[in-house]
Amino acid sequence: xxxxxxxxxxxxxxxxxxxxxxxxxxxxxxxxxxxxxxxxxxxxxxxxxxxxxxxxxxxxxxxxxxxxxxxxxxxxxxxxxxxxxxxxxxxxxxxxxxxxxxxxxxxxxxxxxxxxxxxxxxxxxxxxxxxxxxxxxxxxxxxxxxxxxxxxxxxxxxxxxxxxxxxxxxxxxxxxxxxxxxxxxxxxxxxxxxxxxxxxxxxxxxxxxxxxxxxxxxxxxxxxxxxxxxxxxxxxxxxxxxxxxxxxxxxxxxxxxxxxxxxxxxxxxxxxxxxxxxxxxxxxxxxxxx
Numbered sequence: 001x002x003x004x005x006x007x008x009x010x011x012x013x014x015x016x017x018x019x020x021x022x023x024x025x026x027x028x029x030x031x032x033x034x035x036x037x038x039x040x041x042x043x044x045x046x047x048x049x050x051x052x053x054x055x056x057x058x059x060x061x062x063x064x065x066x067x068x069x070x071x072x073x074x075x076x077x078x079x080x081x082x083x084x085x086x087x088x089x090x091x092x093x094x095x096x097x098x099x100x101x102x103x104x105x106x107x108x109x110x111x112x113x114x115x116x117x118x119x120x121x122x123x124x125x126x127x128x129x130x131x132x133x134x135x136x137x138x139x140x141x142x143x144x145x146x147x148x149x150x151x152x153x154x155x156x157x158x159x160x161x162x163x164x165x166x167x168x169x170x171x172x173x174x175x176x177x178x179x180x181x182x183x184x185x186x187x188x189x190x191x192x193x194x195x196x197x198x199x200x201x202x203x204x205x206x207x208x209x210x211x212x213x214x215x216x217x218x219x220x221x222x223x224x225x226x227x228x229x230x231x232x233x234x235x236x237x238x239x240x241x242x243x244x245x246x247x248x249x250x251x252x253x254x255x256x257x258x259x260x261x262x263x264x265x266x267x268x269x270x271x272x273x274x275x276x277x278x279x280x281x282x283x284x285x286x287x288x289x290x
Contacts, residue, residue, distance in 0.1 A: 033157070033172030036090045043140035044171060045085040046092045046158055047073060047213065050103070055092035055158035055169065058214030059085060060222060061139045063257050064130035065102070068249075069213030070225050070240065071113040071123040080104050085127060088136040092158050093169040098136055102127035110248035119193035121227045121240040124252050140215070140222060142253060144246050147195075147218040151178050154218075155197060155239075157211030157226060174199065176216075184236040192244060195224050198236030 036044075045067055046055040057073035067085050074080040081104065086092070088099045106126040113120050131137055147153060156173045176197050184196035197216060215222045216239045224239030242249060 033155075033174035036156075036171040036173055038090050038096055039136045040090075041156060041171065041173065042088070042134075042136055042138035044156055044214065045087045046089065046171075047083055047085055048092065049079075050082050050084055053093050053095070056083070057212045058156065058158050058226070059125065060215040060225075061085075061087060061131060061137070062124070062142055062253060063139055064132070065127045066253065066256055067125040067127060068215070068222070068225060069123055069125060070227055071107075071109055071121045072118075072227070073213045074104075074107050074123060074125075075114055080107055085125065085131075087131050088134060090171045091169055092171075096136065098134055100131050100134075100137060102129045102131060104128075108252055110245045118228065119190050119240075120245070121193075122225060122242070122245055124249070126256065141220075142249065143221040144243060145218040145221040145223050147178055147223050149178055149180060151218060152176070153178060153197060153216050153223065155214070155216045155226065157214040179236060184238060193241060194227065194238040195241055196236055197224075197239050 043061045045059045045061055047057040047059055047067075047069060048055055057069055059067040059069035062068055074083075084101045084103050086095060086099055086101050089096045104125050105128045108124045108126060109120070110122070111120040113123075131139075133139070153176055154173060155176050156171065158169070158171055176199050179196045179198045181191040181194070181196050183198060195216075211226050212228070214226045216224045216226065222242060224241050227238045227240045
């Protein structure tokens with residue numbers, strides 16, 4: 001019996017998706033990192049369910065009411081309406097004095113997620129109340145760094161396990177390097193969407209489980225957010241690149257940092273962000289910013 005071309009295409013698509021899922025099995029977590037000191041990374045937040053005091057994902061404060069994280073942290077049935085961002089802490093369970101919290105009210109995405117290639121794993125969260133700068137809370141400046149292959153980067157995360165598989169809850173950091181894409185074990189994934197990051201001293205240092213959404217930095221600027229990794233410590237981890245979504249990120253930041261009375265209407269003309277001010281807030285939704 002001759003097989004239908006449509007059936008063959010569906011089978012090939014299923015095989016492709018399964019291969020991708022095998023490469024992106026687990027959320028990322030930091031191994032072999034160094035415990036962060038209070039105020040060392042004042043822009044890093046922990047995303048938690050209200051009342052649980054357990055970090056689900058990390059994120060970076062970009063503005064008083066904006067947090068950047070991985071899109072999959074709030075997908076696949078996650079009730080993000082019951083989640084908060086906690087700032088000013090280095091321990092996700094025993095919150096430090098001076099902590100601040102804010103509830104998520106909207107998840108902004110440039111493109112639909114999830115999708116077959118698991119690309120665009122990036123989201124900006126709109127928070128209900130503003131975070132205020134203190135000695136231990138600050139906002140990360142946004143820019144577009146250009147790290148090259150082999151560049152040393154800094155990765156951060158709310159580790160769930162240490163080297164002895166003992167549960168911990170502190171913010172950790174580690175140095176790593178950008179490696180060739182195939183070194184992370186999935187060269188069939190979209191290299192335009194992900195960066196391969198591996199430890200610069202031992203192959204097992206770097207992101208692994210449960211650290212998704214935490215930022216990776218190059219020369220003090222975010223180059224990507226921790227996304228997914230294969231369940232083998234020596235293979236490194238994937239960070240979602242910010243560069244392909246730079247225009248959307250800049251438009252979002254510009255819009256949501258304007259005074260409410262000026263957020264009347266926004267349109268995108270090429271790479272320009274055009275505001276038509278009519279003197280009142282029309283409540284722009286995330287779809288206009290796509």
